[in-house]
Amino acid sequence: MAACLSRLHHISLHVSHVGNIANYLVSKLKFDLFAARHTDEVRQFAFRRGAAVFLVNERPPKSGLTLNGETRDLQDQPTDLYNNLHNNSDNGHPQGCLYDVETPYSVDTVCNVCFEVQDVERSFKTLLDQGCDLLVPPTVVQDSGGAVSYTVVKSIVGNVCHTLIDRTKYEGNFLPGFNDITNLSTGVADSDKSGTVSHFDHITYACPTNTTSQVMQWYDRCFGFKRFLLDSNEDEGEGFVLNGDGIGLRLTAMEYWKCGEAGMKFSFTDKKEPECKFVVAESLPGQGSNQLDTFLTQHGGPGIQHIGLYTDDIVSTAHAMAEAGVQFFSPPPAYYTEVKRQEIEAAGQRPERLAQHGILLDTDMRHDARDQTAENRYLLQLFTKHVFEEETFFLELIERRGASGFGEGNIRALWKAVQANMEKEKEAEAKNSLDAKSGHL
Numbered sequence: 165m166a167a168c169l170s171r172l173h174h175i176s177l178h179v180s181h182v183g184n185i186a187n188y189l190v191s192k193l194k195f196d197l198f199a200a201r202h203t204d205e206v207r208q209f210a211f212r213r214g215a216a217v218f219l220v221n222e223r224p225p226k227s228g229l230t231l232n233g234e235t236r237d238l239q240d241q242p243t244d245l246y247n248n249l250h251n252n253s254d255n256g257h258p259q260g261c262l263y264d265v266e267t268p269y270s271v272d273t274v275c276n277v278c279f280e281v282q283d284v285e286r287s288f289k290t291l292l293d294q295g296c297d298l299l300v301p302p303t304v305v306q307d308s309g310g311a312v313s314y315t316v317v318k319s320i321v322g323n324v325c326h327t328l329i330d331r332t333k334y335e336g337n338f339l340p341g342f343n344d345i346t347n348l349s350t351g352v353a354d355s356d357k358s359g360t361v362s363h364f365d366h367i368t369y370a371c372p373t374n375t376t377s378q379v380m381q382w383y384d385r386c387f388g389f390k391r392f393l394l395d396s397n398e399d400e401g402e403g404f405v406l407n408g409d410g411i412g413l414r415l416t417a418m419e420y421w422k423c424g425e426a427g428m429k430f431s432f433t434d435k436k437e438p439e440c441k442f443v444v445a446e447s448l449p450g451q452g453s454n455q456l457d458t459f460l461t462q463h464g465g466p467g468i469q470h471i472g473l474y475t476d477d478i479v480s481t482a483h484a485m486a487e488a489g490v491q492f493f494s495p496p497p498a499y500y501t502e503v504k505r506q507e508i509e510a511a512g513q514r515p516e517r518l519a520q521h522g523i524l525l526d527t528d529m530r531h532d533a534r535d536q537t538a539e540n541r542y543l544l545q546l547f548t549k550h551v552f553e554e555e556t557f558f559l560e561l562i563e564r565r566g567a568s569g570f571g572e573g574n575i576r577a578l579w580k581a582v583q584a585n586m587e588k589e590k591e592a593e594a595k596n597s598l599d600a601k602s603g604h605l
């Protein structure tokens with residue numbers, strides 16, 4: 165039996181200095197800082213835009229395991245390493261990170277997807293029965309707003325953990341132990357911000373070659389995740405494979421079944437909540453080094469490579485973010501004048517408008533017999549450059565106009581833009597070192 169999830173609560177990051185990412189989230193992505201917790205050991209900050217919540221944990225300077233850039237296998241962090249990092253004080257309450265464990269990777273990383281559950285104790289037992297590594301046993305934390313219980317399970321993917329939390333008896337703003345922050349928010353209501361970000365659309369894992377099926381099995385067994393086909397060309401067994409012309413990538417996606425919707429006896433809500441999909445990306449050999457390999461090397465192993473933020477107006481959202489200094493990847497100009505012009509116009513969009521910020525468009529070719537009218541389903545995507553110093557995380561804006569998967573054209577365009585950028589950076593580095601050398605002569 166699998167543990168029963170009710171909804172995604174937040175995604176947490178572990179960084180060495182909170183300042184840069186806080187500035188990125190607030191000034192550039194227009195998230196509001198709404199809750200914080202400081203102890204002698206740790207600083208934790210919660211940021212929100214719509215239903216998307218990031219919890220940023222600042223790593224204490226002494227912790228972290230240097231991996232010297234070596235790539236590790238799918239799951240090779242011994243559990244006792246996490247346990248040593250999760251100090252308990254005399255009263256049993258963690259002194260370090262609440263609602264999480266410190267990550268053994270030394271780089272800045274996004275590594276915990278926290279879900280709400282109905283019954284933490286039962287989830288804990290179910291996952292123990294499934295042979296999972298439980299890093300924090302059921303723990304209760306309370307303050308004047310009520311009590312919350314949680315447990316933390318290590319996933320099969322690198323440093324990714326899942327905190328399972330029951331906050332049904334809590335009435336505070338975020339979680340017990342956190343102080344509300346109102347005066348440091350952007351001061352602008354979500355509805356008044358230019359563009360919208362309403363929720364997390366998907367979370368993409370970067371994994372080594374030939375590990376996707378292990379990941380899929382783990383999530384099915386432990387959480388009841390189910391396969392979700394991304395494209396009409398996708399083979400059930402193989403996944404969505406893009407191989408050739410400089411790209412070697414296998415994508416396989418899963419969605420989770422909320423308890424209420426999976427025919428369980430309780431239903432948490434009648435309101436349809438936005439879905440967040442999980443995408444497993446593995447690189448295929450033979451097409452040269454790529455962004456997945458770069459991630460695995462710089463991150464020190466598998467993990468969360470990027471997150472898609474859903475917007476219902478990608479042009480305005482991208483415009484506001486670009487004005488605030490967010491850097492995005494752009495395809496070559498020919499994308500808008502030749503390659504995709506007709507397709508963009510057929511979708512009712514203006515190529516010049518999309519070209520302004522590098523927004524990509526892919527039409528969904530899937531034919532759904534039940535839905536004769538939906539001829540023009542498409543999605544719009546835009547990818548940021550890496551958010552941290554190392555290439556261990558980026559974000560994406562995504563607007564879905566009836567398309568629920570991903571398009572091959574957008575992925576190829578992104579792949580090429582990243583490759584071109586890598587080459588440009590290499591050239592600049594080579595030029596800098598040449599300049600430095602000639603300066604010494």
Ligand SMILES: O=C(O)C(=O)Cc1ccc(O)cc1
Nearest residue numbers: 368443445455456560570575
């Ligand atoms: O398009 C998306 O958002 C995906 O998640 C697919 C994807 C996965 C990995 C990459 O390095 C690039 C694209």
